[in-house]
Amino acid sequence: MSIFLTGATGYLGSYVAARLLDRSEQRLALLVRAKDEDGAARRLWESLQLHMDFDRFAELLQSRIDLFPGDLTRPRFGLETPAWQRLVATTDSVVHVAASLNRMSARLCFDVNLRGSLEVVELARAAHELHGVRRFSFVSTTAVCGERQDEVVQEDSSIDWGRRDYDPYGGTKKFAEHMVARLLPEVPVTIFRPSTVMGDTRFAATSQFDMVRATAMLARMKVIPLHPDGRHDIVPADYVGYAIADLHQRENLRHHIYHLSAGKGTETYRELMERIRLFGKVSRHVFAPALRGGFGAVAGAAAASPRALGISYAGALFKSFWPYLTFHTVFDNRRVVEELGAAPMPFGSYGSATLEFAIENDFRYPTRPWPEARASAKTPEVTPSAA
Ligand SMILES: NC(=O)c1ccc[n+]([C@@H]2O[C@H](COP(=O)([O-])OP(=O)(O)OC[C@H]3O[C@@H](n4cnc5c(N)ncnc54)[C@H](OP(=O)(O)O)[C@@H]3O)[C@@H](O)[C@H]2O)c1
Numbered sequence: 001m002s003i004f005l006t007g008a009t010g011y012l013g014s015y016v017a018a019r020l021l022d023r024s025e026q027r028l029a030l031l032v033r034a035k036d037e038d039g040a041a042r043r044l045w046e047s048l049q050l051h052m053d054f055d056r057f058a059e060l061l062q063s064r065i066d067l068f069p070g071d072l073t074r075p076r077f078g079l080e081t082p083a084w085q086r087l088v089a090t091t092d093s094v095v096h097v098a099a100s101l102n103r104m105s106a107r108l109c110f111d112v113n114l115r116g117s118l119e120v121v122e123l124a125r126a127a128h129e130l131h132g133v134r135r136f137s138f139v140s141t142t143a144v145c146g147e148r149q150d151e152v153v154q155e156d157s158s159i160d161w162g163r164r165d166y167d168p169y170g171g172t173k174k175f176a177e178h179m180v181a182r183l184l185p186e187v188p189v190t191i192f193r194p195s196t197v198m199g200d201t202r203f204a205a206t207s208q209f210d211m212v213r214a215t216a217m218l219a220r221m222k223v224i225p226l227h228p229d230g231r232h233d234i235v236p237a238d239y240v241g242y243a244i245a246d247l248h249q250r251e252n253l254r255h256h257i258y259h260l261s262a263g264k265g266t267e268t269y270r271e272l273m274e275r276i277r278l279f280g281k282v283s284r285h286v287f288a289p290a291l292r293g294g295f296g297a298v299a300g301a302a303a304a305s306p307r308a309l310g311i312s313y314a315g316a317l318f319k320s321f322w323p324y325l326t327f328h329t330v331f332d333n334r335r336v337v338e339e340l341g342a343a344p345m346p347f348g349s350y351g352s353a354t355l356e357f358a359i360e361n362d363f364r365y366p367t368r369p370w371p372e373a374r375a376s377a378k379t380p381e382v383t384p385s386a387a
């Protein structure tokens with residue numbers, strides 16, 4: 001039997017996959033957008049290389065991983081009937097990580113986060129009817145809490161249907177949480193809500209850059225248009241990946257919903273900026289909260305400007321993340337800290353290395369290609385003596 005995992009080619013999904021492969025004996029069935037298994041394996045190598053070398057990857061591919069090339073937005077993921085039946089027959093639990101995080105596209109968020117999640121729920125229902133499903137873990141986001149100001153949000157009071165959403169991403173993830181719980185009444189459902197995930201406490205490399213780029217830009221500004229005592233809840237990817245994988249495997253959990261966040265331990269912007277050292281240098285900043293509204297408007301205008309001006313990307317970045325930076329809202333994390341016995345490290349204590357890695361690599365992950373000397377994905381290497 002297998003854990004069915006979506007989103008393993010993405011940033012957080014790669015952490016969950018790597019941890020499950022490390023800490024459990026179970027097989028993983030992975031839905032990967034690709035034409036065939038070979039293409040799926042190559043895409044998976046691009047994300048899992050953050051966590052392992054190619055030899056380990058190739059060994060796991062042979063021994064523990066089943067690839068299902070498909071798309072969440074197609075009925076039954078677009079799988080042929082035999083593959084769908086095999087997936088239903090072997091799915092023992094589900095970790096649904098995949099999503100569209102495109103805050104500017106209501107269509108993509110709707111398609112992936114709602115229609116796509118419904119397909120995953122349908123798979124779980126079919127598997128549950130056949131042989132029972134141990135747990136359905138849904139990776140959501142603290143953005144489901146909608147517009148807030150200066151709050152510490154608790155898990156059970158996060159969803160308020162009367163409140164405006166941050167953006168289509170927050171709104172669709174909120175309804176997806178609701179849909180998963182309502183349509184799987186007999187399956188233990190666990191909701192994980194990470195706050196902003198950035199960097200890794202063990203190494204500098206990251207393969208996700210949007211919020212990293214925004215933070216690097218802030219760190220290099222002389223005048224920061226934010227309140228020095230304001231806070232943005234940031235959590236390291238290794239903590240989030242461990243929490244999802246480890247709690248998913250537990251037989252019993254105390255709660256139905258977990259914030260995976262820094263909570264009250266979140267640093268203020270002043271504390272954060274004092275701790276960030278880029279290439280050994282500490283920058284002096286002036287905080288100018290009065291410029292906050294003006295900066296948001298300028299970012300909006302820059303986002304709408306012609307590409308040729310070269311400022312539309314930075315504008316779009318700040319426009320989409322501005323609410324996350326200015327709501328000064330953190331997410332109570334006592335439940336996960338109690339379960340794991342450890343709190344996440346604050347970004348200021350490890351994040352300089354993340355920002356330096358991103359700057360040095362021009363905000364792109366330096367992907368190592370598939371070693372072409374190795375045969376195709378699932379085919380064991382043919383050695384001369386075996387040939
Ligand atoms: N990163 C954060 O700061 C953060 C914070 C809070 C919550 N989260 C949650 O964490 C989860 C993962 O986020 P992430 O940051 O890892 O995002 P990501 O790097 O963009 O990964 C998204 C994953 O979803 C897959 N996916 C998207 N559309 C798909 C489709 N139509 N069919 C199949 N797979 C599809 C992507 O596959 P492709 O590789 O083929 O595109 C990728 O594997 C999401 O549920 C998100 O809401 C993330």
